[in-house]
Amino acid sequence: MIESFRERDLLSLSNLLFAGFAGVTGVAGSYAVAGNTRRFVVAPIDALVVRMTPGEIVAFVIQNVGEEGHLLHLALSFAIAIGVLAATARVGLAVGRRDGRPVTGVVLAGSLAWAFAASITSQPALAVGAAAPVAVWTAVGTLSPTTVGQDPSRRRMLVSSASALAFVGVSLGLGRSTNEGDSVTDGPTDTNGKVTTLMQDAEKTSLDISGDTPGLVSSFDEFYNVDIAEFDPDLSPDDWSMTITGEVGTDVTVPFDKLTDMPTEHRFVTLRCVGEGLNGHKLDTAVWTGTPLAPLLAEADPDGECDCAMLKAEDDYFVQFPTEALEDAFLAWGMNGQSLPRSHGHPVRVLVPGHWGETNVKWISEIELLDEEMDGYWEQRGWHGTGPVNTVAKLWSETTLNDGRIEVAGHAYAGTRGIERVEVSIDGGDTWQDAELSEPPPGDDVWRQWRHAFSPDGTHEIVVRAVDGEGTLQPENRSDSFPSGATGWVKKTVSR
Incomplete structure (x- = not known):
């Protein structure tokens, strides 16, 4: 009887360990093939966690935790992803050991893991990156001895743990190499040297300050970055377009090549984050290259009948403005003489003068013209409106x-x-x-x-x-x- 209990305990412990290894390595495998993109299995979970978090909690975290608050929802998202993939392995282990058909258990675990990853990322091919490690660890688990006479030794557990850690380490390296291309811009936008001249002139007028106060133009690395979720959209200019919809006679679609053929301007614009502390450092300035938004709005609504506009982003973010506030708005595709980095809205973002940073929508995809006001993303979570900024x-x-x-x-x-x-x-x-x-x-x-x-x-x-x-x-x-x-x-x- 005692041996029977011990055997069941060992079986349960073994299943949990190998299911845990499967969950961790499944997430690592997904990162290896997808990198820090929305194709990574954790990304859609993170987006869901962000959308489902009540506004009161968001406000509390911003005020009391600050910029590290994003780590909380990211940690929860990782835990969910690991837990679900571990559960698929647990099912496979149970089937493989109970029925004495390890191959069936391995196929079942891998299939469930693949179905989960493919369904939430819409990337069937890349979902194999999550499914394969789950299948491997299910196979290892079903073939591991669990009877009293074949007690899995400490050495076996150490080897298994070390193997899982090694796989995670390799996956991190592969995922980082995948990310290198995602942050690269498409090349310079300062073809005539105007941005370089503007930046040099700004440098000449900067005060000679001895401390850590930055100059008048912030570099890519210096410029603060705040988004609703951790994983940025990965868009190509060739695939990008913006559509103006809503209370208009005919939708207007603007592809990237049409946008960049419009009259081009280079503007100094400063952005400040509404969620920063009084003496925080989320305040920066860059030279932005782009074109005014007003002509496109006039094309869609020539009679000016719509009083409001909802700006929507590829990451599901949305902000509402009175259309009069958009008269001087700017569609930017360049930053400091280069194409926008992915983290700053590549390929196109909106800049609305004088308004808080979070209203300057990145990865703009649609402008919906409205005949009545509607709450934007942050207004739905208790924040007040779109600006103007405080002095x-x-x-x-x-x-x-x-x-x-x-x-x-x-x-x-x-x-x-x-x-x-x-x-x-x-x-x-x-x-x-x-x-x-x-x-x-x-x-x-x-x-x-x-x-x-x-x-x-x-x-x-x-x-x-x-x-x-x-x-x-x-x-x-x-x-x-x-x-x-x-x-x-x-x-x-x-x-x-």
Whole structure:
């Protein structure tokens, strides 16, 4: 009787172990062939988790966890994928061992794993990457000894674990090599050197700041990046088109070659994330290459009968604007003289001057013209509207200069209102002095650098505030980013 119980326990433990190995290696195998794309088996699960998460939880995570919050839904998505693939192996192991037909169990497990991966990714060929490891580990499990007399040794378990880890390691390497091509742009968009000249001119007007405050143009690596899900769409310009639909007489479809044949502009545009903290670093500027959106909207709705437009993205994101807010909007396919990187909306994204960063839709695929307002993605989750951005002066660096003075510096931004001046207090707000400002880059929606140096005398409470181009002082009252963006004056204590 005791031996019978032990045999059943060993069988159950063995099944769980090999099912676990199958689940982990199945996910790894999918990553090896699909990389960090939406063809990876975890990607559609992650998208579903994001869509199903209540807005209250999303807001809580953004405010209390910050930019690492995306790791929570990603971890849950991995766990679900591993669990489902492990379950397919568990079924195969049960059938193979119970009926003494290991081949049947292996085929069943592999088929179930393939069906699961193929159905959620719509990639039947790549689904083999997930199914094959599941079938292999089901085979190993069904052939492993489990009776008392054939007790699987610690060595066998160690070898199995090491083999699974080795497979995961190889898969990570293969998946990364797959990703290398996904982030590569299609080539330069600065064929006449205009963007290079603009960037060089901006560099010349940047302040000579000693600290970590960046210049007036952010590189690809510096530019912040926030999306609703972890896996970006992978689109080719040849396959891309945007359709204007809705309350229009005839749908207008714009392929990439038509878009790039339209009048081309190069614009400095600054983006700021609505979910960042008051002194956060999700604020950047680039030179964008593209064409105005207004002519395409006029082609679809020549009489201007539609008051609203819903902008939709390939990643299922959507934002609603009044059509008047889109009069100066911009369809961009270039960034700093190169094609858009995949993570920034390749091949085409929308830029709407003066509005929060999340409303500048990446991977734009459709514009639906409406005769009444509808909530966008973030509005459905409790955030307020599409803009305009709040005025802010950031305090990003403090440096002791060679002459003993302390230099504080940062950037200021107020959307299309512009920045008139930045004021600095070194005594907690009792007195104020104007900071030195850089010239703004040419454009209607850009930031400016500021800096201020002073001779320290003990402890100083530094406070900074901005005045926008309309003469309005940045509000002092502090608020969290949810639901309308962080507000308040940035403060920092400095002792020397």
